[in-house]
Structures are given as structure tokens and as C-alpha cells.
Amino acid sequence: xxxxxxxxxxxxxxxxYPKLEPAKQALRKIRKKQASxxxxxxxxxxxxxxxVEDHLWAGVDIISDGEQTxxxxxxxxxxxxxxxxxxxxxxxxxxxxxxKPIIYGKVEWPGPLTVExxxxxxxxxxxxxxxxxxxxPYTMLEWSFDLYYGDRREAVIxxxxxxxxxxxxxxxxGAKYIQIDEPALSTRPWKEEADIVKxxxxxxxxxxxxxxxxxxxxxxxxxxxxYILEFPVDQFDLEFKNSNFRLLPYLKEYGYDKELGYxxxxxxxxxxxxxxxxxxxxxxxxxxxxxxxxxxYIDPDCGLKRLPREIARQKLKNMVEAAKxxxxxx
Amino acid sequence: MTVWGMILGAYPxxxxxxxxxxxxxxxxxxxxxxxxxxxxxxSEIIGVQKAHGLPVVVDGMVDWHDIFRPFIKxxxxxxxxGLLRYFDNNxxxxxxxxxxxxxxxxxxxLPRIRQFKNLAEPSSLKIVLPGPFTFVNLSQNASxxxxxxxxxxxxxxxxxxxxxxxxxxxxxxxxxxxxxxxRLSKEEVEEYLDYWNEIASLSSENSAIAIYxxxxxxxxxxxxxxSKFKYVSVDVIxxxxxxxxxxxxxxLPGHVPVLGIVDARRIxxxxxxxxxxxxxxxxxxxxxEIVLTTTTWLDLIPYTYALKKTKILSKxxxxxxxxxxxxxxxxxx
Numbered sequence: 001x002x003x004x005x006x007x008x009x010x011x012x013x014x015x016x017y018p019k020l021e022p023a024k025q026a027l028r029k030i031r032k033k034q035a036s037x038x039x040x041x042x043x044x045x046x047x048x049x050x051x052v053e054d055h056l057w058a059g060v061d062i063i064s065d066g067e068q069t070x071x072x073x074x075x076x077x078x079x080x081x082x083x084x085x086x087x088x089x090x091x092x093x094x095x096x097x098x099x100k101p102i103i104y105g106k107v108e109w110p111g112p113l114t115v116e117x118x119x120x121x122x123x124x125x126x127x128x129x130x131x132x133x134x135x136x137p138y139t140m141l142e143w144s145f146d147l148y149y150g151d152r153r154e155a156v157i158x159x160x161x162x163x164x165x166x167x168x169x170x171x172x173x174g175a176k177y178i179q180i181d182e183p184a185l186s187t188r189p190w191k192e193e194a195d196i197v198k199x200x201x202x203x204x205x206x207x208x209x210x211x212x213x214x215x216x217x218x219x220x221x222x223x224x225x226x227y228i229l230e231f232p233v234d235q236f237d238l239e240f241k242n243s244n245f246r247l248l249p250y251l252k253e254y255g256y257d258k259e260l261g262y263x264x265x266x267x268x269x270x271x272x273x274x275x276x277x278x279x280x281x282x283x284x285x286x287x288x289x290x291x292x293x294x295x296x297y298i299d300p301d302c303g304l305k306r307l308p309r310e311i312a313r314q315k316l317k318n319m320v321e322a323a324k325x326x327x328x329x330x
Numbered sequence: 331m332t333v334w335g336m337i338l339g340a341y342p343x344x345x346x347x348x349x350x351x352x353x354x355x356x357x358x359x360x361x362x363x364x365x366x367x368x369x370x371x372x373s374e375i376i377g378v379q380k381a382h383g384l385p386v387v388v389d390g391m392v393d394w395h396d397i398f399r400p401f402i403k404x405x406x407x408x409x410x411x412g413l414l415r416y417f418d419n420n421x422x423x424x425x426x427x428x429x430x431x432x433x434x435x436x437x438x439x440l441p442r443i444r445q446f447k448n449l450a451e452p453s454s455l456k457i458v459l460p461g462p463f464t465f466v467n468l469s470q471n472a473s474x475x476x477x478x479x480x481x482x483x484x485x486x487x488x489x490x491x492x493x494x495x496x497x498x499x500x501x502x503x504x505x506x507x508x509x510x511x512x513r514l515s516k517e518e519v520e521e522y523l524d525y526w527n528e529i530a531s532l533s534s535e536n537s538a539i540a541i542y543x544x545x546x547x548x549x550x551x552x553x554x555x556x557s558k559f560k561y562v563s564v565d566v567i568x569x570x571x572x573x574x575x576x577x578x579x580x581x582l583p584g585h586v587p588v589l590g591i592v593d594a595r596r597i598x599x600x601x602x603x604x605x606x607x608x609x610x611x612x613x614x615x616x617x618x619e620i621v622l623t624t625t626t627w628l629d630l631i632p633y634t635y636a637l638k639k640t641k642i643l644s645k646x647x648x649x650x651x652x653x654x655x656x657x658x659x660x661x662x663x
Binding site: 087088089090091092093094095097098100102142143145146147150184186187188218219223242268269 | 342343345348351352355395396412413414415417418419420421422423424513596597598629630631632633634635
């Protein structure tokens with residue numbers, strides 16, 4: 001049974017979702033080396049099913065596996081790819097840390113990393129498309145320590161070649177939407193950096209018959225915008241709500257005409273956006289007159305992982321309701 | 331002519347430090363237990379720097395969540411909001427939100443200096459203050475104050491921090507990482523020259539301005555060079571080519587160069603190549619003193635690597651001393 005994604009204002013998610021209890025249990029057991037592969041799989045299947053049920057309850061059109069198996073968006077891939085070794089605790093904010101991985105050799109894809117989770121999510125999705133989501137090579141490098149390459153471009157391109165294999169595995173499994181997360185790109189908003197990513201994306205996405213998406217968030221995206229418009233992708237998925245839609249006039253200024261993942265849910269606040277508020281925020285984009293409703297995907301600014309589950313669910317529900325109203329209005 | 335080294339800012343948290351902060355947040359440690367553990371942690375960090383012959387040391391500031399937090403915690407009419415990325419790092423600070431004129435309830439540095447001064451001897455302690463330009467522009471102003479009024483107010487509080495420790499023979503560093511933003515224009519920065527000079531004039535012989543994460547445009551750096559800070563610190567490694575070009579063009583006339591040549595954001599073993607040595611040699615002809623430092627604070631790398639970087643800095647001081655013929659300074663004063 002194939003689900004019919006609405007033609008106008010389809011709703012989607014960026015990827016991560018609050019860790020559900022079985023996933024938390026599984027990750028604890030992994031850290032303590034206390035579980036068998038079968039037990040872990042059982043826990044993760046349960047967690048992914050919970051995420052998909054929440055997405056379906058909210059009515060999201062294009063869903064995700066909630067990244068339940070990923071302790072962190074970089075560490076998950078780094079721990080599994082050859083050429084990486086585990087790092088030590090590095091602070092992200094306050095007293096919160098991640099184990100910033102270390103590249104110590106040539107990176108190599110070890111075999112499918114996300115395909116199993118994608119399949120599990122798809123099996124519960126009642127025909128709705130599930131995004132295949134992976135951390136992009138630029139962010140993989142930026143948020144790792146590099147002791148091997150010493151040359152940023154060379155490292156990014158090598159990572160891109162290996163991550164291409166993951167994308168092919170997802171596509172072979174049936175994924176129709178591929179999203180590459182590059183939040184680090186907004187932190188160095190210079191042309192020479194954007195050029196590296198453009199080259200990497202060509203390697204990763206050339207010749208694939210899928211919806212190609214790049215997600216960027218939380219930074220001075222307006223500075224990088226003019227350099228990324230030529231990227232070989234169908235859609236940019238961008239954060240708007242948290243930065244109070246500061247980016248909107250720049251879309252017009254730079255003649256933005258690709259599809260847009262329009263972030264209308266702030267993932268850094270537990271305050272739930274009302275349906276009316278989201279409709280008003282959609283109107284802000286529509287007033288610009290630069291994109292038709294068919295090119296606008298309504299979604300949160302970023303992954304929802306830092307929110308309590310109930311808040312995340314309700315935020316998605318209101319987002320979907322707002323998109324329904326928008327479909328009638330525009 | 332002399333050369334000496336100092337760490338630019340905070341150290342990362344060791345396992346003990348992480349657990350200490352966590353246990354305090356959870357109420358497992360009472361205030362006395364918490365402060366005595368912190369004393370132990372900071373003492374170790376001060377000891378490491380002394381052991382490596384650094385004449386000016388930081389206390390480690392491991393209890394600082396970000397550069398602004400210890401200040402806004404002690405000021406009225408400022409709260410904190412959500413997280414925002416701190417420059418191009420995978421590190422986030424909490425945005426200070428000014429709801430009125432900031433009003434300090436207690437100083438940040440005086441108690442620390444009193445606590446650590448004896449431990450640091452014979453080295454001198456350094457105090458680090460967020461500069462008014464970076465403070466104002468990385469905050470949210472929800473008050474009735476104009477941006478200028480807010481900058482004046484912050485400057486006034488920073489000056490009072492310095493006044494309180496003036497007799498303590500400390501090194502004073504004002505951090506202005508935002509000045510390194512290559513997109514800034516001269517006009518955006520020039521208003522702050524007066525504020526910098528107000529701060530610097532309180533302690534003109536022992537104050538520094540530190541710029542890091544990137545290299546400012548020449549027109550912006552020219553304003554920095556007009557300031558009364560004796561020491562000017564530049565990150566030489568992050569954008570090495572641009573930094574060397576800038577320093578070749580402008581030099582640091584009237585200031586002592588503080589050169590960030592140990593990469594504090596990456597964990598590789600640093601090397602002091604001929605290009606850097608040539609630059610240092612050239613600058614040493616214009617200044618009686620050269621200071622070597624880390625490119626930024628060390629808290630963006632794990633603790634074990636921060637210790638290694640301290641050792642590397644000390645080694646670089648020895649190399650520069652030997653190859654350029656500068657006397658290595660063990661005591662700052």
C-alpha cells in the first residue's frame with residue numbers, strides 16, 4: 001500500500017526523536033556491554049516502532065526512524081567506520097559532552113549502517129515514505145579530530161566516497177528520500193567551504209533517482225546561502241523558527257527556487273507552537289511569493305531529540321494540522 | 331629581549347571535574363564538598379602550568395559553562411536563554427538576555443584571586459574578562475537600553491572587576507573573539523575603542539586583548555592596534571596564511587605580541603615551522619618581549635590533550651628562546 005504524499009505542503013521530520021525508553025535501555029546496555037545482539041535488536045525495534053506510531057498519530061507524511069540507535073549523529077557513524085577511533089569526552093554545552101571521535105586512518109565504509117533501522121521503520125510506516133538520513137562528510141570531519149588527513153578537502157572527499165556506499169544501500173533497500181545532514185556547514189560560511197561540500201555532494205548523489213535533501217541549521221545560514229544554491233540537490237531543509245525567520249528575506253534576495261524544508265517548529269523550546277502560529281509562519285513564506293506550495297515541505301527546525309516525547313508529539317500534531325489549513329488556503 | 335608562555339583561557343574538565351559539577355547539580359555534593367573538590371581540580375591545573383615554567387597561569391576556570399555565564403550569574407537584570415553555537419565550534423553557549431541595566435551583586439574574580447594567588451606563586455595569575463564588543467553582540471538586548479548604553483554599562487562592570495584586583499599583581503586579559511570575524515567592518519568596531527581604552531587604562535602595563543577563532547580584517551585590526559592594551563593576542567594557526575599576512579602588513583607597533591601558535595582546537599602534535607619562526611624573529615625585533623600562547627582556550631579538546639598542549643607550549647618557548655636568542659622568562663614580574 002503506497003501512501004499518497006500530499007502535493008502541497010507535505011509534512012516531514014528532520015530525523016531524530018526523543019529517545020524512547022527501550023532505546024535508552026539498549027544504549028545503556030551497549031555502554032555497559034551487557035546485552036546480546038538479539039536483545040538489543042528487540043529493544044531498538046520497539047523504540048523505532050514507538051517513534052513511527054507517534055509520527056503516524058501526528059499525521060506526518062514523510063517520516064523517520066527517529067535515530068533511536070544513534071547515540072550521537074557523528075559518533076554513531078564514526079564508531080562503525082574503519083579509520084576512526086573513539087575519542088574522549090569533549091564538551092558541547094554546560095556539563096554535556098560527546099565522545100568526539102578521532103580519524104586515525106583512511107576512512108572506509110564497513111557495510112550498511114542505517115539500512116536496518118530504515119527497514120524497521122518502513123515496516124511500521126503503513127506505506128508512508130521513510131527518509132534515509134545520514135550525517136554528511138563535512139560535518140563528520142568538522143566534529144571529529146583529524147590525525148590522518150591533515151587536508152580538509154581530502155578528508156571530506158574520502159568520507160563522501162564512503163558515505164555514497166551507504167546511500168546506495170539505502171536506495172537499494174527502497175528509500176526514496178535521502179537526507180544528508182550538514183549542520184556544520186553554517187559555521188564556516190565561506191565560498192571555499194561550500195565548494196568542498198558541493199564537490200562531496202556530487203560524489204554522493206550523482207545518478208540517483210531519489211529526492212535529494214541537505215539539512216543545515218543553527219548558524220548564519222544567510223551567509224552561506226548564495227554559495228549553496230548550485231548544490232546538486234532538490235531540497236534544502238533549513239531552520240527558520242528558532243532564528244525568528246531571519247533567513248526569509250535572503251531567500252528572495254538570492255532568488256531561491258529549490259524545494260524548501262521549512263522549519264516552523266523550534267526544537268529548543270518546550271513551548272508548543274499553536275496551529276494558528278504555524279499557519280501564520282507559513283504565511284510569512286507565502287507572502288514572499290517565491291515558492292509554490294508544491295515546493296514547500298513543512299517540518300521542524302531540526303531533530304526533536306532534546307524534547308520530552310509528549311511535547312515532540314504535540315508539536316508535530318499541530319504542525320500537521322497547520323499544513324492542512326495551509327493546503328486549503330493556498 | 332625575552333620570551334615567555336601562557337595558556338590563553340580555560341582548561342577542559344577532567345573526569346573528576348565533570349563528576350563534581352554533575353554531583354553538585356544533582357545535590358549530591360553540598361557547597362563545602364563542592365568547593366573543596368574544585369580547589370583540588372584547579373590546583374592541579376595551576377600546578378601543571380607552573381611545572382612547565384609558565385610565568386602567568388590561569389586557574390583553569392573549569393566551573394565556567396561559557397565565557398559569559400559566571401558574570402551573568404552574578405548580575406541582576408540578566409537572564410539566560412536558549413543555546414547558540416559559539417563561533418564555528420561544536421560548542422554552544424547560553425545567550426545572555428539583558429532585561430534592564432546589568433547590576434553586579436558580587437565580583438567574579440576577586441574571590442578566585444584570593445583563593446588561588448598563593449597556589450600560583452611564583453607565577454602570576456591571569457584574569458579573563460569577556461570584552462564588551464563580544465558580550466554585547468553575542469547577547470540579546472531585551473531592555474530599554476540602547477546598544478551603546480549596554481556596552482557602557484558592561485564596560486563599567488568589567489572595570490570594577492579590575493579595580494577590585496588591582497593590588498593583586500594579576501595579568502588582565504580581555505577576550506574579544508568576535509573581533510576576529512572577517513565580515514566585520516571598521517564602523518562596527520570603532521565605537522568600542524573607547525571602551526577598550528577605559529578598561530586598558532586601569533592597568534595599562536599588564537593588560538591584553540585577545541582575538542581568536544579567526545583573523546580580523548586589516549581595517550578592524552588597525553583599531554585594535556590603536557588601543558592602549560600593552561599586549562595584543564592573535565590566533566596565528568587557525569587561518570595561518572591570513573594571520574601571517576596581516577602581521578607582516580601591520581606588525582604590532584607599540585604592543586607586545588601574544589602569538590597563538592599552539593592549536594587549542596585540534597589534538598595533533600603541533601610543530602613550530604620555519605615560517606612561524608621567521609615571523610616571530612621579525613616581531614621580536616620590534617618588541618622587547620614576545621609571548622607565546624594557545625590559539626584559544628583549551629576547553630574545546632579533552633583534558634588529556636590539554637595537558638599535552640601545555641607541554642608543547644612550554645617546548646615552543648624553549649625552541650624560540652634557543653633559535654632566536656631570546657631570554658626565557660620564568661617570572662612575569
